[in-house]
Amino acid sequence: MAHTATDPTAALAFAQANQDAALEELKAFLRIPSISTLPDHSSDVHRAAEFLAAELLRIGMQHVEVIDTPGHPLVYADHLHAPGTPTVLCYGHFDVQPPDPLEEWLSPPFEPEVRNGNIYARGAVDDKGQLWMHVKALEALLQQDATLPVNVRLIAEGEEEVGGEQIAAFLRAHPERLKADVAVVSDTDMFAPGLPTLCVGLRGMIYTEIEVKGARTDLHSGMYGGAAPNPFVALAQILSGLKDAEGHISIPGLYDSVERPSAAELKAWRSLPFDEAEYLAHEVGSTELTGEAEYTVLERLWSRPTLDVHGVMGGFTGAGAKTVIPAKATAKVSLRLVPGMTPADTFDKLKSYVAAITPKGTTAEVRLIHSGDPVVIGTENPFVAAATQAMKEVFGKDTVFVRGGGSIPIVGDFERNLGIPTLLMGFGLPDDNLHAPNEKFNVANFYAGIESLVRFLTLAGLLSVPHPSEMQTEL
Amino acid sequence: MAHTATDPTAALAFAQANQDAALEELKAFLRIPSISTLPDHSSDVHRAAEFLAAELLRIGMQHVEVIDTPGHPLVYADHLHAPGTPTVLCYGHFDVQPPDPLEEWLSPPFEPEVRNGNIYARGAVDDKGQLWMHVKALEALLQQDATLPVNVRLIAEGEEEVGGEQIAAFLRAHPERLKADVAVVSDTDMFAPGLPTLCVGLRGMIYTEIEVKGARTDLHSGMYGGAAPNPFVALAQILSGLKDAEGHISIPGLYDSVERPSAAELKAWRSLPFDEAEYLAHEVGSTELTGEAEYTVLERLWSRPTLDVHGVMGGFTGAGAKTVIPAKATAKVSLRLVPGMTPADTFDKLKSYVAAITPKGTTAEVRLIHSGDPVVIGTENPFVAAATQAMKEVFGKDTVFVRGGGSIPIVGDFERNLGIPTLLMGFGLPDDNLHAPNEKFNVANFYAGIESLVRFLTLAGLLSVPHPSEMQTEL
Numbered sequence: 001m002a003h004t005a006t007d008p009t010a011a012l013a014f015a016q017a018n019q020d021a022a023l024e025e026l027k028a029f030l031r032i033p034s035i036s037t038l039p040d041h042s043s044d045v046h047r048a049a050e051f052l053a054a055e056l057l058r059i060g061m062q063h064v065e066v067i068d069t070p071g072h073p074l075v076y077a078d079h080l081h082a083p084g085t086p087t088v089l090c091y092g093h094f095d096v097q098p099p100d101p102l103e104e105w106l107s108p109p110f111e112p113e114v115r116n117g118n119i120y121a122r123g124a125v126d127d128k129g130q131l132w133m134h135v136k137a138l139e140a141l142l143q144q145d146a147t148l149p150v151n152v153r154l155i156a157e158g159e160e161e162v163g164g165e166q167i168a169a170f171l172r173a174h175p176e177r178l179k180a181d182v183a184v185v186s187d188t189d190m191f192a193p194g195l196p197t198l199c200v201g202l203r204g205m206i207y208t209e210i211e212v213k214g215a216r217t218d219l220h221s222g223m224y225g226g227a228a229p230n231p232f233v234a235l236a237q238i239l240s241g242l243k244d245a246e247g248h249i250s251i252p253g254l255y256d257s258v259e260r261p262s263a264a265e266l267k268a269w270r271s272l273p274f275d276e277a278e279y280l281a282h283e284v285g286s287t288e289l290t291g292e293a294e295y296t297v298l299e300r301l302w303s304r305p306t307l308d309v310h311g312v313m314g315g316f317t318g319a320g321a322k323t324v325i326p327a328k329a330t331a332k333v334s335l336r337l338v339p340g341m342t343p344a345d346t347f348d349k350l351k352s353y354v355a356a357i358t359p360k361g362t363t364a365e366v367r368l369i370h371s372g373d374p375v376v377i378g379t380e381n382p383f384v385a386a387a388t389q390a391m392k393e394v395f396g397k398d399t400v401f402v403r404g405g406g407s408i409p410i411v412g413d414f415e416r417n418l419g420i421p422t423l424l425m426g427f428g429l430p431d432d433n434l435h436a437p438n439e440k441f442n443v444a445n446f447y448a449g450i451e452s453l454v455r456f457l458t459l460a461g462l463l464s465v466p467h468p469s470e471m472q473t474e475l
Numbered sequence: 476m477a478h479t480a481t482d483p484t485a486a487l488a489f490a491q492a493n494q495d496a497a498l499e500e501l502k503a504f505l506r507i508p509s510i511s512t513l514p515d516h517s518s519d520v521h522r523a524a525e526f527l528a529a530e531l532l533r534i535g536m537q538h539v540e541v542i543d544t545p546g547h548p549l550v551y552a553d554h555l556h557a558p559g560t561p562t563v564l565c566y567g568h569f570d571v572q573p574p575d576p577l578e579e580w581l582s583p584p585f586e587p588e589v590r591n592g593n594i595y596a597r598g599a600v601d602d603k604g605q606l607w608m609h610v611k612a613l614e615a616l617l618q619q620d621a622t623l624p625v626n627v628r629l630i631a632e633g634e635e636e637v638g639g640e641q642i643a644a645f646l647r648a649h650p651e652r653l654k655a656d657v658a659v660v661s662d663t664d665m666f667a668p669g670l671p672t673l674c675v676g677l678r679g680m681i682y683t684e685i686e687v688k689g690a691r692t693d694l695h696s697g698m699y700g701g702a703a704p705n706p707f708v709a710l711a712q713i714l715s716g717l718k719d720a721e722g723h724i725s726i727p728g729l730y731d732s733v734e735r736p737s738a739a740e741l742k743a744w745r746s747l748p749f750d751e752a753e754y755l756a757h758e759v760g761s762t763e764l765t766g767e768a769e770y771t772v773l774e775r776l777w778s779r780p781t782l783d784v785h786g787v788m789g790g791f792t793g794a795g796a797k798t799v800i801p802a803k804a805t806a807k808v809s810l811r812l813v814p815g816m817t818p819a820d821t822f823d824k825l826k827s828y829v830a831a832i833t834p835k836g837t838t839a840e841v842r843l844i845h846s847g848d849p850v851v852i853g854t855e856n857p858f859v860a861a862a863t864q865a866m867k868e869v870f871g872k873d874t875v876f877v878r879g880g881g882s883i884p885i886v887g888d889f890e891r892n893l894g895i896p897t898l899l900m901g902f903g904l905p906d907d908n909l910h911a912p913n914e915k916f917n918v919a920n921f922y923a924g925i926e927s928l929v930r931f932l933t934l935a936g937l938l939s940v941p942h943p944s945e946m947q948t949e950l
Contacts, residue, residue: 203697207796216760221783222678222881224758225811226722226775229765232784232806233718239711245834247701283699285691290704290836300701308696309707310799311790316807321682321845323809323881324785331707332791334798336700359720361765370796406697406798 006149008458011140015450022136022450023119023443025055027112029094029128030121036072036095036159045158048094048128049073052135052156059139060146061154069166072158076177079142080151085461086383087151089180089420090138091410092131092187093160096123097435104437118440125428125441130186131156133427133446137453149461153180160187164409171417181466182383183414184456186449188426191400192273193442196391196452198384199424201261201302201403202411204337204374206347209367210238210354211330221323229361231329232315238364239331241357242307242350247291247300249307249335251353259340261303261403265379268401269298302403305346306336332369336405343371372407377421382463387423390455394448425452481624483933486615490925493615497925498594498918500530501607502587504569505596511547511570511634520633523569523603524548527610527631534614535621536629544641547633551652554617555626560936561858562626564655564895565613566885567606567662568635571598572910579912593915600903600916605661606631608902608921612928624936628655635662639884646892656941657858658889659931661924663901666875667748668917671866671927673859674899676736676777676878677886679812679849681822684842685713685829686805696798704836706804707790713839714806716832717782717825722766722775724782724810726828734815736778736878740854743876744773777878780821781811807844811880818846847882852896857938862898865930869923900927 015022034048035041049066052075057064061077072095080087099109099122107113112121119129134154141148155178157167171178190197214229243249261269276297280289291300300306310333315326335346351366358364377384379401388399404424411422427449433439490497509523510516524541527550532539536552547570555562574584574597582588587596594604609629616623630653632642646653665672689704718724736744751772755764766775775781785808790801812821826841833839852859854876863874879899886897902924908914 205697205798207798214761219759220881221781221785221809222680222811222879223776225783225809225880226766226779226781227754227764227772228759229761229763230783232787233714233782236711236714236784237720239708240715243708245712279702284694284703286689286704286836287838288704288836289702290834291701297702301699304701306696306701307708308700308705308800309711309790310696310797311792311801312707312787312804313792315784315786317786317788321807321809322785323680323682323783325783326786329787332796334696334796336697359765361761361763363762404697405700406695 006458006461008454010144011454012451014143015136015140015454019447022132023446026119026129026132026446029132030112030123031110033110034095034123034158035098036162037098042072045072045095049075049158052094052131053077055135056154059135060142061138067170069170071166074158074167074170075156076154078153079148080153082148082151082461084465085150086181086463086465087153087179088457088460089178089183089414090134090152090154091156091183091185092134093127093157094131095158095161096126096128097161099437101437106438114443117444118442119446120438120440122439124439125432126434126439127160127187129441129446130427130449133186133449133453136450137457140450140454141457149458152457153178167410168413171413175417178418180418180420182420182460183422185408185410185422185424186426187408188404188424189428189430189432190426191402193429194395194397195273196395196397196399197426198387198399198401199404199426200379200384200401201339201376202374202407203302203405204341204343204372205334205407206337206343206350206368207332207334207370208347208350209330209369210235210333211328211365211367212238212358212362213328214362215325215327218327219325221325224325228325229359230325231362232326234359234362235312235329235331237359238354238357239309239333242353246293249305251349253349254305254346257340257345258305258338265401266299270296272298272400272402274298301405303338305338305341307333309333337374339374339376341374343373347371372409372412375411375415376403381421382466383421383423383460386459386463387425387456390459391452393455394452425456427452481933481937483929485619486929487926489618490611490615490929494922497607497611498921501594501604501921504603504607505587505598506585508585509570509598509633510573511637512573517547520547520570524550524633527569528552530610531629534610535617536613542645544645546641549633549642549645550631551629553628554613554623557623557626557936559940560625561656561938561940562628562654563932563935564653564658564889564893565609565627565629566658566660567609567631568602568633569606569631570633570636571601571603572636574912576912581913589918592919593917594921595913595915597914599914600907601909601914602635602662604916604921605902605924608661608924608928611925612932615925615929616932624933627932628653642885643888646888650892653893655893655895657895657935658897660883660885660897660899661901662883663879663899664903664905664907665901666877668904669870669872670748671870671872671874672901673862673874673876674879674901675854675859675876676814676851677849677882678777678880679816679818679847680809680882681812681818681825681843682807682809682845683822683825684805684844685710685808686803686840686842687713687833687837688803689837690800690802693802694800696800699800703800704834705800706837707801709834709837710787710804710806712834713829713832714784714808717828721768724780726824729780729821729824732815732820733780733813740876741774744777745771747773747875747877749773776880778813780813780816782808784808812849814849814851816849818848822846847884847887850886850890851878856896857941858896858898858935861934861938862900862931865934866927868930869927900931902927
């Protein structure tokens with residue numbers, strides 16, 4: 001059974017004719033309170049998996065399976081009958097964040113309601129609505145002659161909101177079951193309304209603890225203050241030594257291997273509709289922005305390493321006054337890494353520099369808690385071109401390439417275990433209230449996402465299967 | 476009933492003849508687990524008060540009263556029948572620290588045991604044993620003809636170990652009930668075994684919180700790191716700006732009003748048996764000592780202002796990695812003050828300087844939590860001379876004058892509410908394990924303390940009643 005569907009016209013017509021049904025199905029999916037972090041809701045997470053699996057079966061996907069795990073289940077399906085074409089791995093998650101604080105919702109979080117062109121519900125955009133776009137695109141393509149223009153595997157997880165441990169374990173144990181040439185994840189947003197967006201880079205990071213020790217035990221600050229080392233003062237001196245007042249990281253050699261984005265990418269970023277005053281006032285809300293003034297805000301967020309302190313442990317933190325010189329103080333410190341940097345090298349440099357600037361009378365230990373590589377996908381990648389063309393046909397605009405300042409673990413997992421790049425093709429909007437009350441998804445974007453995916457899968461079917469060497473994600 | 480006892484011989488003979496009885500009584504006092512911080516033991520604290528009151532009544536003190544308070548009780552007694560002589564206010568406390576960790580005690584904390592010339596029990600030296608010296612000295616003086624060589628008031632409290640709130644309130648409300656010319660407190664230790672010691676100065680302090688705010692709410696460090704201000708980084712920059720690497724406080728003008736100890740006092744300190752290597756190895760246990768290298772360790776501890784950080788609040792302090800840029804960070808910061816400095820002026824200077832060095836993008840607020848004046852008593856004070864002579868007669872050595880780096884709140888309370896100086900005449904030893912397992916009190920020191928107090932009260936009776944202006948404690 002070879003594929004013949006190189007023309008998406010019929011599939012698009014089907015999708016358009018069935019928009020109302022798709023929205024009603026999504027509502028039913030959203031009514032399941034599949035909150036992965038609350039043990040009371042684990043049966044709901046399972047129910048969402050069964051709901052998704054039933055629909056995948058109904059539309060004609062094959063090998064549909066709810067995969068039980070020690071945690072929440074995974075859902076798998078495939079349709080691998082397009083020889084000579086690439087294999088696309090679709091990913092999404094069907095678990096959601098808790099809805100608290102409930103009193104701030106204008107309509108109940110698990111009773112979806114459409115208002116002003118948006119569907120409001122917990123999970124509307126993150127990620128049930130975006131996962132449902134994939135299902136509806138596959139349905140539209142399959143309805144004609146039960147074929148797809150490419151080989152497709154779909155994997156969905158039920159605990160993305162609590163760390164994604166089970167899918168990571170599955171990927172490590174069974175990479176062959178998800179063998180593909182590219183992954184498509186719709187779990188991000190567009191840079192601005194109407195602006196098709198691909199996220200083509202993510203920062204990596206190292207997350208560390210710096211522990212400073214002074215005296216053997218806690219001492220009374222009256223009796224010993226002035227002669228005994230204070231590890232909090234020493235820690236402050238170390239931390240302020242790691243970053244200067246202008247936001248530059250002072251660790252020697254840290255910037256040596258940083259790769260700058262291409263001139264074209266930088267030019268594209270400068271043309272994005274980004275209003276710094278608006279960002280300061282409405283997103284950050286501080287007196288002014290900080291960081292390296294010689295770079296634009298988007299460059300600082302997407303292509304520059306940063307160092308942040310997340311908390312400091314030890315000592316006295318209760319109410320009132322306890323006059324103690326604590327024996328130790330520990331800071332949680334992370335660095336975000338950009339292409340060209342590696343976690344191992346960055347950690348080595350941090351460690352050496354902390355050792356060099358540790359104040360006298362104290363000792364410091366630097367521990368690595370967690371790390372992740374930076375990821376970047378070349379914009380000349382043929383799947384990127386297919387996605388770009390697909391979205392141009394839907395939105396009438398060129399796709400903007402952005403990066404993300406944070407990391408999306410599944411992207412690293414696909415890279416590490418499958419050796420494939422990921423297209424982060426999301427249709428949310430910046431004000432969709434992810435993880436907050438009144439989460440929403442723009443209904444027009446939901447439909448546009450379905451059409452974009454229909455077109456993308458069709459265009460991907462025209463590509464030749466890449467050789468592994470061509471597909472190597474740039475790091 | 477005029478006093479006639481200007482010769483302590485009979486009283487000393489009585490005290491010596493009754494040493495065994497005094498020790499047995501102290502054991503009974505120590506068996507009461509009067510732990511003020513544990514609600515389960517509040518009846519024990521009351522029992523200790525009743526025990527003390529009964530003994531004061533038995534030995535012939537008058538107006539003996541257990542004074543109930545909203546917290547633990549006070550015990551008051553007086554004997555005011557020595558007209559033309561000064562009034563001495565004796566102070567002690569009958570509550571104790573918790574005994575944990577129990578497993579480290581060689582004999583149970585509330586079953587007093589004498590080993591190697593020491594009595595081991597919780598409260599042995601802090602402060603039941605030292606309070607009992609006062610009781611036994613008064614008994615020895617009273618036993619002859621029911622007179623005392625001076626007017627005496629005694630006040631003891633049951634919550635010194637939890638802040639002394641009730642005695643402070645009583646002093647504010649009823650200063651006339653404790654009207655006296657000098658206070659004698661035995662709740663400190665001798666600089667070294669056999670070396671009679673008076674503590675004639677205490678550092679003051681301001682205890683503050685420095686709160687730094689950045690963004691309006693917590694932000695994701697991946698999405699915002701590099702442009703949003705990090706209040707922990709800013710706080711580290713502020714704290715490291717407050718103190719340089721050599722231990723000098725960088726607040727402008729802070730040292731301007733610092734009064735140096737007299738040349739005689741400094742000379743005396745240099746002759747004290749202080750071993751810096753021993754202090755580093757056994758008391759502090761850090762790799763080296765810190766602070767202002769141009770001053771001796773004792774000068775740094777007793778006569779130099781210091782700045783310490785006690786803890787930092789806010790942010791993420793759990794296990795693992797949470798990638799948050801917290802909205803705020805707060806440090807507990809105190810300065811110790813020495814004569815010449817005032818809390819108000821020091822706080823103003825700290826506040827102004829923090830404002831001047833607060834990094835861009837953040838705001839800082841400095842709050843005063845607690846403050847206390849530095850205290851110093853002139854060594855030429857006639858009561859100091861009386862105490863010195865008394866201890867020389869007992870120990871055969873000149874008294875050494877030391878200071879304390881911390882504060883003893885009751886000294887400030889006496890100063891503020893009664894306008895009188897306090898003699899800190901203690902007989903503990905540096906290794907008595909205060910607040911630790913195996914607390915002890917040297918039995919010979921217990922007896923020597925009784926004799927010293929008999930002699931001191933006798934000598935004090937020879938002094939004329941000071942005019943208020945002469946008695947002003949130097950600040």
